[in-house]
Amino acid sequence: MDITSPNFENAGPFTRAWEWLKALPVKLWSLAVEFANKMKKLGKDDPRRIIHSLKVGVAITLVSLFYYVRQLFDRFGENGIWAVLTVVLVLEFSVGATLGKGLNRMLATLSAGALAVGVDRVATLFDRTGQPIVIGILVFIVAGTVTFMRFFPALKARYDYGLMIFILTFCLVSVSSYQDDEVLEIAYERLYTIIIGSFIAIIVCICVCPVWIGETLQNQMANNLEKLGNFLEGFGREYFRLSEEGHSTDDKSFLHGYKSVLTSKDKEETMANLARWELWHYRFGFRHPWNRYLKVGTLTRQCAYKLEDLNSYLKYFEIQTPTKFRREIQEPCIQICSESGKALKELASAIKKMRRSTSVNFHIANSKLAAENLKSKLIDNSLWENANLQEIIPTAAVGLVLIDIVPCTVKIVEAFQELASRARFERMDDRVSPSNDV
C-alpha cells in the first residue's frame, strides 16, 4: 500500500472517484455482513425479539384483511385505515405496554370524541363565521390544558399516551366537523376502528408467546440480588485468600456484575408502571404490590453502593502482602461475605419462584454473629501493636464496610418479607415448621 498510495494521491479526481466506486461494492458488502451479524446476535441474545417481530407482521397482515375484503371495506369506509394504524402503534414488546397503550387509546378516543361532539353542538348555535372562531378558541383551550396536564408526574407515568391521543382525537373531530356535518359519525367511526385495532393488537400480544413485563421485572430484581450475592462471596475469596495462592486466573466477571445494579432505578420504575396494566396475569393478579418491588430495588441499590466501596479496596490489596492482622480478622470477614451472599442469593431464588424462604433467617443470624465477632476483633489492641499501619488501615476499613453490609442485607430481607406477605408468596413448609418461616 505504501507504494500504491502516492500514485493514488497523485491521480486525477476521476481516477480517484473510479477507485472509490470500484471499492464501493466490497465496502457495502462488508457493511451488510456486519449488519447481518449484529442482527443474528440480537436475535440470539433474546429470541423473544424475533417472535415479537413476527407477531407485528401477523397482526398487521390480519388487520389489513379489513381492507382486502370488499364487503368489510364498504362497511368501514376510508376510516378502516385507523385500525391498521392502531395495530402498528399499540402492539408493543410486552403485554403491559400493549395493554397500557391500547386502553389509553380507547378511553382517550371515547372521551375526546364525546367532548368534541359536545363542542360541535355548542358551535352550531353560532353562524357560519362564528363557528370556526368558537371551535378555534375551544381547541386552543383544550390542547393547552391537556398538554399542561401531561407534566403531572403521576399522569405522565401511566396516562401520557392517553392524554396525547385525547388532544389528537379532540382536534381531529372538532376540526373535521367544520367541513363535514356528520361529526357524530366521524367520532363513532374513529372510535370503533380504534377499538378493533386495539383488540387485535392486545389479542395477538397476549395469545402468541406473551412477554409479561411483570415477570421480567421480577426476574431482574432476582438477578440483581444474585449479582450482589455473587460479588460478596467472590470478594471474600479474592481479598483474603488470593495472596496465599498467588494471583488466581479464574473468571472475575462476578466482581463487575453488580455495576449494572447501580443505575437500575429508571428501568425498574418504567417496568413497574407497565406491569400495573397486566391485570390478568395468572400469577400476579389484580393488586400485585409493584411498589414493594421498587422498595426492594432501592435497598438493593443501596447495598450495591457499599459493594462499589469494597471493590475500591481491592486495589490496595494488590500492592500488599498479608499480615498477622489480616489473618486474624479473615475468618469473620469471610463469614460475613459468604453468609450475606448466601442470604441474598436465597432471596433471589425465592423471588424468582415466588416463595417465602426458610433458610434466609439462618444466614442472616450467622452474618450478624460474624459481624459482632469482627467488631470485637477490630478493637483488640493487641492486634494493632507494632503493626504496619499502611497495610492495617485499609483492611480495617474493609472490615467496617462489611459490618455495614449486614444491616443493609437485613433491610433487604425485611422489604422482601413485606413483599412476600403482600403478594401472598407461597409458604414452602407450612406443615413442617411454620414458626421457622420467614
Add this chain to the structure above:
Amino acid sequence: MDITSPNFENAGPFTRAWEWLKALPVKLWSLAVEFANKMKKLGKDDPRRIIHSLKVGVAITLVSLFYYVRQLFDRFGENGIWAVLTVVLVLEFSVGATLGKGLNRMLATLSAGALAVGVDRVATLFDRTGQPIVIGILVFIVAGTVTFMRFFPALKARYDYGLMIFILTFCLVSVSSYQDDEVLEIAYERLYTIIIGSFIAIIVCICVCPVWIGETLQNQMANNLEKLGNFLEGFGREYFRLSEEGHSTDDKSFLHGYKSVLTSKDKEETMANLARWELWHYRFGFRHPWNRYLKVGTLTRQCAYKLEDLNSYLKYFEIQTPTKFRREIQEPCIQICSESGKALKELASAIKKMRRSTSVNFHIANSKLAAENLKSKLIDNSLWENANLQEIIPTAAVGLVLIDIVPCTVKIVEAFQELASRARFERMDDRVSPSNDV
C-alpha cells in the same frame, strides 16, 4: 364524629347513599382545589411548562387554519387532517425532541412512501386475486424486519420514532393502494401534509421561547458537580467541627443533594441523544461533543458513590466524642474537603459559562498536597498508641475515602479539560497567563 358514625352505620343503604351523595360536592370541590394547587405548583416550579402548553395551543390552532380556509381545504382534501395530527405528535417540550421527531417523521414518510409505491408497481403485475396476496406478503416482511431493527440499541436511541412511522406509512400506503388506484397521489399528499405539519411544529418550537435540551443537559451536569462540591465542603465542617460547637442547627440539605446524582445516568443519556438533533443552536453548533458530557457525568457519579460512603460514616460520629487522633488528622481532611469541593464548584461554574477554568488546577494541587500530608499522618504510629480503636478506625476509614476522592476529582477535571478543548470553550485569560490555563 364518634357519635354520628354508629347511627350512620346502622342506617339503611338508601340513607347511606344519600349521605354519600350529599358529601360528594364537597369532596369533588376539595379534589378540584388540590388539583388546581398542584397545577399552580408545577407551573411555578418551571414556567417553561406553561409556555410550552400555550405553544401547543397556538400551533394546533394555526394548523387548523388549513381546515377553516375553504380554498386551502379544496387543495388538500381530506388529508389535510394529517397536518393537524403531525403538529400534535411532533411538537415536544424541547427543540431537540421536536427536531428529532419532525425529521424522523418526514424522512420515514418519504422513504416508506417511495417503497410502497414501488411495491404497488410490482403488485400490478399480478391479477386481481394475486395482488392482495403479494401486498400482504410484502407488508408482513417489511413490518417484521423494521420491527426487529427497532431493537438495535444505536437505532433505538435516535431513530425509533422514524422506524415506527416507516412501518405505519408503508402499511397505510400499500394497503390503501388496493382500494384506491391513485397510490402515488396518496403517498404524495401524505408526505406534503406531514412536511407542513412538521415545519409548523418546528418553527413554533424554535421561534417561541425555545427550550434547548443541550443547554438543560449542560446546566444539569454543572448542578450535579455543584452538589458534590457542596457536600464535600459541608462534610468537612460537619464531621470535624460539629463536636466543638455541639450539634449545629443549620440547614443540612447539602448532605442529601448529591443523592440525585447517583441515579442520573438514564436521564443524561436521553438528553444527550436529543441534544444531538439541535444542530443550529448558536452556542453548541454542529459537532458539539455530547459524548464528552456523558463521560464527565459517569465520573461525577463515581465520585458520588464515594460521597455516599462518606455519608454513612456520619452516623458513627454521632455517638462519639473527638479524640486526639481526630484532631490530628483534622487539618488535612478539611483541606481535602474544601479544596476538592472548590475544584468541583469551579468546574460547575466553568461548564455553565462554557469557559475554561484557571483556578481549578490550583485547588487540585492543594488537595493532592493535603492527601499526601494525610497519608503520612495516618501511618504515624505515635498517634495510634493507646488509642480508642472503636473511635479511631472509622475516622481513619474516612481519611482513606477522602484520599480516594482526590484522584476521583482529578479524573473529572481531566474529562472536563478534554470536553473544554473539544467544545472550544472560551479561554478566560489568553493574554494574561496562557501557561497557567487549564
